[in-house]
Amino acid sequence: MAVASKKIPAPDQVTVRTALLSVSDKTGIVDLARALHQKGVHLVSTGGTHKALADAGLPVTDVSEITGFPEVMDGRVKTLHPGVHGGLLAIRDDEDHVQAMTTHGITGIDLAVINLYPFEDVRAKGGDYPTTVENIDIGGPAMIRASAKNHAYVTVITDASDYTALLTELGTGAATSFAFRQKMAAKAYARTAAYDTAISGWFAEVLDTPMPLHRTIGGVLKEEMRYGENPHQKAGFYITGENRPGVATATLLQGKQLSYNNINDTDAAFELVAEFPAAKSPAVAIIKHANPCGVATGSTLLEAYERALACDSTSAFGGIIALNQELDGATAEEIVKLFTEVIIAPSVSDIAKTVIAGKPNLRLLVTGALPDPRVPGLTAKTVAGGLLVQTRDNGMVEDLELKVVTKRAPTAQELEDMKFAFKVAKHVKSNAVVYAKDGQTVGIGAGQMSRVDSARIAGLKAEEAARALGLPAPLTHGSAVASEAFLPFADGLLSMIAAGATAVIQPGGSMRDPDVIAAADEAGVAMVFTGMRHFRH
Known part of the structure; x- marks a missing residue:
């Protein structure tokens, strides 16, 4: 009372x-x-x-x-x-x-x-x-x-x-x-x-109770933003205290205050590049509007950056660049040739700091480490009158038992490119289709209502990139392609084959899987099922 x-x-x-x-x-x-x-x-x-x-x-x-x-x-x-x-x-x-x-x-x-x-x-x-x-x-x-x-x-x-x-x-x-x-x-x-x-x-x-009866999310205001996604929206950046390297815990070495969209995109970029262990090979992800426009590995960080940029150099303008290892001077020299909003890396060499200093408005963030993609956590999204909470998508393709479902098994190189493409597709807004070849994205289709459209857009992007690079044919020819969710019809697969893909990785699970597999067999394309999807809305 x-x-x-x-x-x-x-x-x-x-x-x-x-x-x-x-x-x-x-x-x-x-x-x-x-x-x-x-x-x-x-x-x-x-x-x-x-x-x-x-x-x-x-x-x-x-x-x-x-x-x-x-x-x-x-x-x-x-x-x-x-x-x-x-x-x-x-x-x-x-x-x-x-x-x-x-x-x-x-x-x-x-x-x-x-x-x-x-x-x-x-x-x-x-x-x-x-x-x-x-x-x-x-x-x-x-x-x-x-x-x-x-x-x-x-x-x-x-x-x-x-x-x-x-x-x-x-x-x-x-x-x-x-x-x-x-x-x-x-x-x-x-x-x-x-x-x-x-x-x-x-x-x-x-107690391993990710969804308790009462769920609250707390944070400390790190900074009040100038505005939110748009100038008429108010926004603030709150720190939740999660012990995870990233944009929330990073040190801003130079540049003006990050905007709401900068923070959102930088988080997406760094979580994506963390899928590629620094000890295995240098990797670079370039993000625009929370979607990757280029991701690549290389023998050096500079090579990885150049290969990532080649996927879609037009969209990369004004984007976010995430690196999985220390930013060196040579790579910094190349990055500053392109207008870039934010660079985020575990560390930065003194030479690279000097190079970046020549672009005073370029934000440079240092995190000290990469986040572990396998570590569990929570994500949240507001809806009218409610809060949607889920565990972080920490599924890793390396941990899955891949099932070859076609008559032709993928080659060793195709299998590596499949895994690479599926890792990237996990971080692309659904519907997502990603073409990859030799550890480099060569076409990305994101956020379409139709998976066929995503496949076509990715193919068109690859054709544009080929023209910009002066190549005789798009790099999707002979590539592996990933779909982050199952292919409900064979039409999506046919679009991928038309773009030049020779191997396909997808979760499987559609009632029309037999039709899709039959179409792959008829075209001589290898296909594997992961059993795990990666919707991202």
């Missing part, structure tokens, strides 16, 4: 007389406490924070003097007491609350500066089960929520970056406005919500 309000109006200015300081991250806490003390604020603190302030020579009262009860159970119980929560929750203008404070000797707490046990950090670093559980804060969230609820009278600070704003708000006196308290309360509830989200997400992982 809802609790009725006495509708006592909140005052604007509230003088801070007593402050409770209890922080895990002690960055700036001594300086803040010193400034508060100079304003005549009585300091109350707990555990390690109390020690830090006392060691700094500041007069500070231990919370046990307020509760009349010592800190027990290794610090698990120290602030869960009416002496603390009464001081935080009391409505100062309510006669009954004032009387209760007087009767029970409760002192009002006007400012609560609290941050939480580092659960997210311990989780990200792979802490064992007992350590992770021990870093679930109980008293901190309780005090934060109590203070935030009573923001009519209490100021709550949960982020060290707000210490300066607090001192500015207090000014020469020691009072805060209702607007400031309201803003800090909103921030406090968002913080505890994100904290609980991290905990519930960890339990879901530990």
Whole structure:
């Protein structure tokens, strides 16, 4: 049942007389406490924070003097007491609350500066089960929520970056406005919500329950974007804390702020290039509007870049370039000849940095490592009134048992090109068709309503590339082709054969598979089934 309000109006200015300081991250806490003390604020603190302030020579009262009860159970119980929560929750203008404070000797707490046990950090670093559980804060969230609820009278600070704003708000006196308290309360509830989200997400992982009854997704605002997909849309970039190398954790070495579309496309590029282990061969992916317009491996990174660019040099203009190993000077020299929005790589040589510096608007991101395509995770998409959540598509063609379904088996080279094409097709918007030859995409058809159209578009792109390169015939001649989902009719296959493909890889599973296989046999084309599809919408 809802609790009725006495509708006592909140005052604007509230003088801070007593402050409770209890922080895990002690960055700036001594300086803040010193400034508060100079304003005549009585300091109350707990555990390690109390020690830090006392060691700094500041007069500070231990919370046990307020509760009349010592800190027990290794610090698990120290602030869960009416002496603390009464001081935080009391409505100062309510006669009954004032009387209760007087009767029970409760002192009002006007400012609560609290941050939480580092659960997210311990989780990200792979802490064992007992350590992770021990870093679930109980008293901190309780005090934060109590203070935030009573923001009519209490100021709550949960982020060290707000210490300066607090001192500015207090000014020469020691009072805060209702607007400031309201803003800090909103921030406090968002913080505890994100904290609980991290905990519930960890339990879901530990218990292997990817779809729990209640699912929340939390994040910390990394930056507010100038706009979203379009200039009339607002957008922000939030960090979820997933320990995965990529655009969210990368360091921006140079260039202006990434846009919403830059981030989306860069993520797509880096996840794709990570399909190709750096130890096996250099690889480059060029992305435009979240779809690859060229992907290739090579004996050198420069060769891989040139081969990726050759697939569709027109679409590559203004695109995103992802590399699976350190960007070297020679490759950088070639990249800067083309207008490029973003380069992302695990590392960058000093020579390459100097080369890229000549293009000050070109964003250069360094991640330190490649993401592991096999590591599970979650993806989410909003729909009207709901949230679609699924596990990451971490299926790998190397892990599948490929089934040859035609009379002719693929050659060793065809099989390698099949696998290459299927890896790329996994990252192309559906319907997707990808032609590949000798570790290089030679035609990509993306996002069509008809798979036949995807096959035709990929073939047309290959013809355009051949003309641009001065080749006598498209590189799709003698290529392998991948479809990320099954071929429902033989017409798609016939379009692929018309483009010059000699080997086809697809999931299989259509009721018309026999017709498609028969058409492949009639044309002398090799075909394998993977048993796994890779829809991407």
